[in-house]
Amino acid sequence: MLRHKVLWSLGSYPIESSFHRNWPDKITKLPWKVNGNTATRLPSSKRVDIVPVLHAQGESGITKWAQMLRQTLGTVLSSYRGIASMTATDITGTTAGNSCLVLAPHADDETFGCGATILRKRALSTPVKVVIATDGRHSTKSSIISPDQLVELRRQEALVACSHLGVESDDVTFLNFEDGTLHAHLPDLVSVLSMLIERFRPAEILVTSSQDGHPDHRMLNKAAYEAAESRTDIRLLEYPIWFWHPSSWISRQESPVSQANNLFIRPISEIMRMRRYRVQAHPYLPQKKEAMGAYASQVTNLTGEVDWSMMAPWMLRNFTWNNEIFFERRDWRTIDRMV
Numbered sequence: 001m002l003r004h005k006v007l008w009s010l011g012s013y014p015i016e017s018s019f020h021r022n023w024p025d026k027i028t029k030l031p032w033k034v035n036g037n038t039a040t041r042l043p044s045s046k047r048v049d050i051v052p053v054l055h056a057q058g059e060s061g062i063t064k065w066a067q068m069l070r071q072t073l074g075t076v077l078s079s080y081r082g083i084a085s086m087t088a089t090d091i092t093g094t095t096a097g098n099s100c101l102v103l104a105p106h107a108d109d110e111t112f113g114c115g116a117t118i119l120r121k122r123a124l125s126t127p128v129k130v131v132i133a134t135d136g137r138h139s140t141k142s143s144i145i146s147p148d149q150l151v152e153l154r155r156q157e158a159l160v161a162c163s164h165l166g167v168e169s170d171d172v173t174f175l176n177f178e179d180g181t182l183h184a185h186l187p188d189l190v191s192v193l194s195m196l197i198e199r200f201r202p203a204e205i206l207v208t209s210s211q212d213g214h215p216d217h218r219m220l221n222k223a224a225y226e227a228a229e230s231r232t233d234i235r236l237l238e239y240p241i242w243f244w245h246p247s248s249w250i251s252r253q254e255s256p257v258s259q260a261n262n263l264f265i266r267p268i269s270e271i272m273r274m275r276r277y278r279v280q281a282h283p284y285l286p287q288k289k290e291a292m293g294a295y296a297s298q299v300t301n302l303t304g305e306v307d308w309s310m311m312a313p314w315m316l317r318n319f320t321w322n323n324e325i326f327f328e329r330r331d332w333r334t335i336d337r338m339v
């Protein structure tokens with residue numbers, strides 16, 4: 001029974017997602033704000049329509065200015081993404097048949113960073129398992145949705161998104177660490193990843209970049225290398241997410257000269273330091289966008305609250321290019337036969 005319909009668009013790409021039938025009742029019974037700009041609960045049914053909102057009502061001018069500045073600086077990083085793409089080795093054909101363990105710090109990273117790559121693998125019936133490390137309870141401030149409800153919401157979004165990528169719920173593992181706390185659980189994280197790797201024996205591991213600004217992303221990266229250390233038959237590739245966000249490279253504590261160096265020099269030198277690979281998203285981009293649309297809590301301002309955290313549209317565009325980028329450390333082992 002169809003109970004929800006979510007409408008939103010990604011840039012000029014309109015999406016009508018009608019797959020939220022599995023959302024639990026406690027989510028559907030939330031006191032949704034009735035707000036012309038954000039969400040409308042239709043009176044005759046339990047259907048909820050959501051349209052994308054770039055700026056929540058009541059947002060200050062300073063916040064908007066800061067967003068514009070981040071977006072402007074983000075275009076520099078986006079141009080570096082173009083360089084990474086142009087200089088990358090195309091592994092579209094060779095990677096599709098490699099079984100794969102996708103490690104995501106948060107529900108959505110696997111879809112944004114590797115959605116098309118996963119779709120390509122699943123189109124060949126290649127085994128893919130997704131591990132989501134944290135529960136997302138701190139992903140936004142809200143007086144409408146409680147942390148426990150947020151956990152459930154993001155879990156359901158992940159299952160729907162993964163089903164769009166061809167990954168069944170049995171192949172999605174939630175480790176349920178609190179987001180923002182992975183640094184305090186490194187031994188446990190390494191232990192559980194080692195167990196999952198030993199059980200699944202994937203040919204590839206995909207994990208977020210060591211240069212992503214979010215601490216959970218960096219910590220999962222570190223845990224993945226430690227867990228895969230003894231497995232000489234595994235290729236470990238990094239997918240960048242917050243790499244493309246200025247906050248990963250600059251901080252207000254640094255001098256302007258240092259900030260400029262960090263933003264204009266460090267990302268490109270980091271890109272060049274790594275082996276670079278690309279996987280063509282075509283013809284799977286529409287399906288990837290559909291999966292991205294399942295993460296309504298991350299791509300829309302779900303409640304219209306000023307403090308709601310969501311991925312900015314200009315950031316989302318980094319994940320709808322016609323290819324996906326992967327990095328490989330040169331100082332780790334080489335597995336030439338797999339590329």
Ligand SMILES: [Zn+2]
Pocket residue numbers: 105106109214217241
């Ligand atoms: Zn994340």
